[in-house]
Amino acid sequence: MDLSGLEPANCRPFSVADHYLMERGSEQGKWHRVSLPPEKGATEFITCRICEDISLTRSLCTFVSPFLSRVCYPMDTTLLVFGFRGRSAIGFSEDDLSHVVRPGDVWMVNTGGEALYRYTPAHDLNEMVVIKYATRRIGFVFPQQTRAVLRGDRPWIVRLGYQESNDSWISDLLNNGFTSSLDCLRAEARALDVLARWLRPLTDTVDEARVAPGIDGDPHLEQAIRLLTRDLAATPSLEELSRVLGMSHTRLNRAFKRAFGKTVFSWLRDYRLARARAALKDGHRSITDIAFQCGFSSASHFSQSFKQCYGCTPVEFRSSHKLQEVYCEYGTR
Incomplete structure (x- = not known):
């Protein structure tokens, strides 16, 4: 895979704390905006906890220098990652950032309880949307054959989409104003529907290919x-x-x-x-x-x-x- 311009150069990882993730204690059905320290560059993270087990984050970042982050989720988490602008490399260690998220990409990540690293080069606008699911909520949808391949007890990353029109997948979620409890229910249903539609080819393939x-x-x-x-x-x-x-x-x-x-x-x-x-x-x-x-x-x-x-x-x-x-x-x- 071409990683030109995406090799971390002596970057010290920035640990992303809970108040950036809004994973714990944040009010359900409310949009929150947070930024990294200003010396990192122009950054904005727009986050909403849709329900107890599902949240969404849209990140817009232009870093003044190459940026390496280390994200520790409070529980085993499965991510759907949608690339919009720029490129970032992700992986489970500083030495293995071999998965490049590009515009139009869709990746699925299971953290397996491990920290996720993300490297973004300097000066380029990077936009990404991540839907985060507590793995305990969705693990049952993986048939036994799929779990044997993906090893649900270990972290894994797989690309599901290439050159997709990602707006069509997540615009309903991003445009949800959460003005009522029904909006929360609608967002939860949409997040689960998006997950199911991306999981189907993966689970069907493992079964068919034996x-x-x-x-x-x-x-x-x-x-x-x-x-x-x-x-x-x-x-x-x-x-x-x-x-x-x-x-x-x-x-x-x-x-x-x-x-x-x-x-x-x-x-x-x-x-x-x-x-x-x-x-x-x-x-x-x-x-x-x-x-x-x-x-x-x-x-x-x-x-x-x-x-x-x-x-x-x-x-x-x-x-x-x-x-x-x-x-x-x-x-x-």
């Missing part, structure tokens, strides 16, 4: 799957993967063949197609965006690969799925 049974507790395979699936638009090469895992190409391919009956990148191709197939069920997302997000070089390449695997084009699949939904909705009346 990832978890193949892993069967093998730590090398677990790590390989996490590295391959955390960002399908920027996967590591076989050489990079082998180096990180401390295994030769031959041994790694042999492990995948034993677990899944196919080589590393044959497995990855099929996983990409399964992830794209699940994403196509959401009619609000364009086929081109899904293709790039899942790592295909073009929409035509995606369409060709999809038809070879499933016997129909993405357009035909989406049309067929819509007909099935109509039947399910009206056929039993």
Whole structure:
């Protein structure tokens, strides 16, 4: 992944305290504005605690020097991160800021109780919106197969969206005036709906690809799957993967063949197609965006690969799925 301009240069992390997060004791259904100390630059954090287990923060920051923050959430937290302007790198240590949030990106982060680090270069306006869910509230939605891959007991980061129109996802939340208790209920429902729509492709893919049974507790395979699936638009090469895992190409391919009956990148191709197939069920997302997000070089390449695997084009699949939904909705009346 290209991290040019995003390598922390002797930055000392700034610990983000509770009064910036508004996680504890803040009044439900009220917008709060806070800023970092003025010597850090022009910063504004607009935060609302939607309900006991869900909050939202919009950050607008232009730092006078490269800025590294360390955020400690008071509980195990799952984040949906929407990039709007600028770039920031995130990770779970100062030495592993390998996930770059760009405009149009959507990332999911499970903190696993760990601190999250964020690095932002100087002078560029950076805008990001984060919806924060207490993991205890939403953990049940992950089927056992998904938990085996993402390791709910450990921190993980995965990119779910690429070049998205993020306004459409969170504008209802940002524009909510919270003038009544019903507005709080509406915001809670919207936050959960956004989460469900982004989780569906992830959970459906793990189930369809039968990832978890193949892993069967093998730590090398677990790590390989996490590295391959955390960002399908920027996967590591076989050489990079082998180096990180401390295994030769031959041994790694042999492990995948034993677990899944196919080589590393044959497995990855099929996983990409399964992830794209699940994403196509959401009619609000364009086929081109899904293709790039899942790592295909073009929409035509995606369409060709999809038809070879499933016997129909993405357009035909989406049309067929819509007909099935109509039947399910009206056929039993």
